[in-house]
Amino acid sequence: MLRTSSFTIFVNLSENEHEALLVHGYTGAYDKVSRPIADFLRSRGGKTAAKPLYGSWSEEPGTREPAEAPPDTVIDHLYAQGYLTELSQEQEEAFFERLATRLHQRARQQPPSYIFMPTYDCNLRCSYCYQDHMRSDCSLHHLLRAMKRPMVDRIFAALPKIEALHGGEQGARRRRSFGFFGGEPLLAANRPIVEYILARALEMGEADVWAVSNGTELGAYRGLLGQAGISMVQITLDGTPRQHDQRRIYADGSGSFEKIAAGIDVTLEQGAAVSLRINVDRNNLEDLPAVARELEARGWASHPCFSAYTSPVRAGNEKTDPRGTLSTWDLDRELTRMRTEHPEIEILSRPDEGLRVRARRIFDVGGEILPSLRPSFCGAHDRMYIFDPFGDIYACWERTGDPEVRIGQVLPGGEVELREEQLAIWRERTVASNPVCRRCRYALHCGGGCAVLALGRNGSFNSNYCDGFAARFKASLAESYREHVAGNAPAMLRDKVCDL
Amino acid sequence: MRTSRVSGEIVRLNGAAFRLNAAEARAGRLDSLVDEALARVFGGELQSPSCVQYNCNVYAPPPPPAG
Numbered sequence: 001m002l003r004t005s006s007f008t009i010f011v012n013l014s015e016n017e018h019e020a021l022l023v024h025g026y027t028g029a030y031d032k033v034s035r036p037i038a039d040f041l042r043s044r045g046g047k048t049a050a051k052p053l054y055g056s057w058s059e060e061p062g063t064r065e066p067a068e069a070p071p072d073t074v075i076d077h078l079y080a081q082g083y084l085t086e087l088s089q090e091q092e093e094a095f096f097e098r099l100a101t102r103l104h105q106r107a108r109q110q111p112p113s114y115i116f117m118p119t120y121d122c123n124l125r126c127s128y129c130y131q132d133h134m135r136s137d138c139s140l141h142h143l144l145r146a147m148k149r150p151m152v153d154r155i156f157a158a159l160p161k162i163e164a165l166h167g168g169e170q171g172a173r174r175r176r177s178f179g180f181f182g183g184e185p186l187l188a189a190n191r192p193i194v195e196y197i198l199a200r201a202l203e204m205g206e207a208d209v210w211a212v213s214n215g216t217e218l219g220a221y222r223g224l225l226g227q228a229g230i231s232m233v234q235i236t237l238d239g240t241p242r243q244h245d246q247r248r249i250y251a252d253g254s255g256s257f258e259k260i261a262a263g264i265d266v267t268l269e270q271g272a273a274v275s276l277r278i279n280v281d282r283n284n285l286e287d288l289p290a291v292a293r294e295l296e297a298r299g300w301a302s303h304p305c306f307s308a309y310t311s312p313v314r315a316g317n318e319k320t321d322p323r324g325t326l327s328t329w330d331l332d333r334e335l336t337r338m339r340t341e342h343p344e345i346e347i348l349s350r351p352d353e354g355l356r357v358r359a360r361r362i363f364d365v366g367g368e369i370l371p372s373l374r375p376s377f378c379g380a381h382d383r384m385y386i387f388d389p390f391g392d393i394y395a396c397w398e399r400t401g402d403p404e405v406r407i408g409q410v411l412p413g414g415e416v417e418l419r420e421e422q423l424a425i426w427r428e429r430t431v432a433s434n435p436v437c438r439r440c441r442y443a444l445h446c447g448g449g450c451a452v453l454a455l456g457r458n459g460s461f462n463s464n465y466c467d468g469f470a471a472r473f474k475a476s477l478a479e480s481y482r483e484h485v486a487g488n489a490p491a492m493l494r495d496k497v498c499d500l
Numbered sequence: 501m502r503t504s505r506v507s508g509e510i511v512r513l514n515g516a517a518f519r520l521n522a523a524e525a526r527a528g529r530l531d532s533l534v535d536e537a538l539a540r541v542f543g544g545e546l547q548s549p550s551c552v553q554y555n556c557n558v559y560a561p562p563p564p565p566a567g
Contacts, residue, residue: 021513024516027516027517027518027519028514028516028517029512029514029515029516029517030512030513030514031506031510031511031512031513031514032510032511032513033509033510033511034508034509034510036509037509037510070507070509071507073506073507074506074507074509074510077506077507077510077512078510080516080519081512081515081516082516082519082520085520085525086520086522086525086526087520087525087528091525091528091530094530095520095530095533095534098530098531098534099534099537099538102534102538103538106538106542362513362514363513366512366513366514367514367515368514368515369514370517370541
């Protein structure tokens with residue numbers, strides 16, 4: 001007898017109790033069904049699905065009646081979409097594990113993306129910075145040296161070897177991705193080395209070049225910003241000028257808002273996109289309407305190259321009180337709540353806007369779209385190479401500066417020496433590599449969560465970091481469907497650089 | 501919207517990327533099932549620019565600025 005797939009996701013529609021959405025966790029199918037059909041599928045379900053180790057999955061409503069089987073045409077459709085299966089729960093889990101592993105193997109063959117860290121140094125001293133120790137611990141002072149030209153040459157000599165590892169042909173001309181990260185990569189003093197890296201990158205062919213910058217010294221980058229150079233800069237503000245200047249401060253305690261504002265103006269004027277990140281915790285949450293008004297007043301909100309998104313502050317060091325932080329789910333809900341009273345904050349993307357936009361695309365276009373199924377959480381697990389000023393290679397920028405966790409290094413002749421043990425730790429973390437994600441119906445939509453946050457919470461890289469994903473996914477789909485039915489215009493969303 | 505009403509009680513919003521082969525499933529031949537599924541996803545009629553989304557992640561390069 002056919003059973004309901006363990007990877008069937010039921011999404012209740014808050015304003016429509018007669019229908020529900022179905023999503024399949026690995027086939028990518030989406031359907032709207034009547035409540036009796038949803039009840040039928042629930043009645044054919046097996047044992048309770050695996051629960052995450054923490055966080056909460058909203059409770060599924062129970063079936064109302066012993067469900068009656070629908071007509072054969074409906075059964076055939078439910079089978080074709082994957083909601084009904086002949087596989088036992090164990091077989092399906094094994095199938096899922098192999099599918100996710102193979103998808104990840106394919107992802108690892110994608111062309112690599114590169115991030116250069118010209119320096120670990122930074123001119124700001126934000127209290128919550130996860131790299132705070134690099135600037136405050138004298139024993140780590142050596143880390144603050146900037147990258148030199150011979151190191152850049154050495155790294156560029158290594159890139160074809162890295163591309164060969166991904167199946168790329170030596171010297172192939174293709175569009176590449178280069179990022180700048182730090183420390184603060186775009187310090188005025190770094191301009192010569194950044195310009196040199198940029199020139200070397202563009203010599204290889206077309207490239208998307210972006211940077212994560214605190215924005216304070218972007219005036220020194222005129223001529224390098226724009227479509228032909230650094231085409232996107234992610235810049236962070238922490239609230240209104242008053243709030244921001246208490247949080248993102250220089251070593252002497254002075255604020256940075258106006259310098260950053262000038263940097264945003266320069267970036268937009270030069271034709272590069274600005275992705276403004278607003279770090280939010282319980283202390284500045286209620287200031288967001290004022291932030292939105294500030295963005296409007298400065299003329300940024302209506303600029304075609306400007307977008308702004310919110311991100312929860314994580315307790316990344318001991319100076320950050322976890323009780324003052326918000327989870328992604330908390331922040332998303334708070335912003336949704338505040339939109340009713342303060343519609344001006346709609347210019348600030350909520351953390352789950354990406355989920356909504358992707359769902360909306362399926363509802364609006366439909367048919368044969370493959371949803372964004374993710375066998376792993378981010379590029380740290382497949383194709384990202386981060387080069388620091390010393391030629392050390394890292395997989396994730398949250399774990400740079402500690403040679404113990406580097407995945408390799410670039411040797412003086414441009415040879416690449418990879419450390420198999422560390423490489424395996426980073427590149428083999430998938431939704432199939434831990435027992436919770438392996439049984440989770442949401443896993444290929446979530447990617448297993450951030451490895452660094454999972455390590456912090458569970459003490460293990462190969463563990464889940466759910467961040468309330470199930471509730472977020474269902475709420476996002478329900479809202480998107482409601483907006484679709486109402487015919488409201490879909491939100492626009494520019495890609496973020498990193499969610500962490 | 502390219503959806504299809506299957507019956508009065510069900511509307512297909514998006515098709516499954518692949519369908520499990522019933523005979524292979526009954527026989528528990530999981531590797532064959534995975535091979536067929538991936539062939540359909542990446543090499544079959546669903547091959548399209550949107551297929552790259554199967555591997556999208558948050559570090560994907562940002563789009564170039566609008567015009």
